[in-house]
Amino acid sequence: MSLATPPHESDRAGWTWLELNSERCQHEVEFANAQGLRLVGYWHTHPQTVPAISPTDIASFSRFAARYAEELPHPIAVIVGLSPQPNGIKAWLFRDGACREASLDS
Numbered sequence: 777m778s779l780a781t782p783p784h785e786s787d788r789a790g791w792t793w794l795e796l797n798s799e800r801c802q803h804e805v806e807f808a809n810a811q812g813l814r815l816v817g818y819w820h821t822h823p824q825t826v827p828a829i830s831p832t833d834i835a836s837f838s839r840f841a842a843r844y845a846e847e848l849p850h851p852i853a854v855i856v857g858l859s860p861q862p863n864g865i866k867a868w869l870f871r872d873g874a875c876r877e878a879s880l881d882s
């Protein structure tokens with residue numbers, strides 16, 4: 777992964793939800809594509825030491841994968857927790873209707 781864009785003032789978020797501004801996202805994707813980069817997923821934070829994916833996240837990413845089945849059928853969810861240790865950032869891959877946690881040793 778070589779680029780993670782920061783939050784934007786046009787995004788809307790609560791403690792358990794996040795709505796990205798689709799126009800802004802489209803613009804960022806086009807800009808990144810022009811530099812040879814590809815969107816693989818999106819990230820958000822959790823107020824947990826070691827982040828765990830939530831049922832809301834799973835539902836949200838599953839909807840995203842279905843909606844963008846052509847562009848990004850297998851999105852990656854990166855969740856940033858509070859721990860400064862390596863386990864403070866985790867990733868999950870959505871594929872074939874399942875959600876699998878990414879691990880460094882497999």
Ligand SMILES: [Zn+2]
Pocket residue numbers: 820821822829830833855
């Ligand atoms: Zn979440």
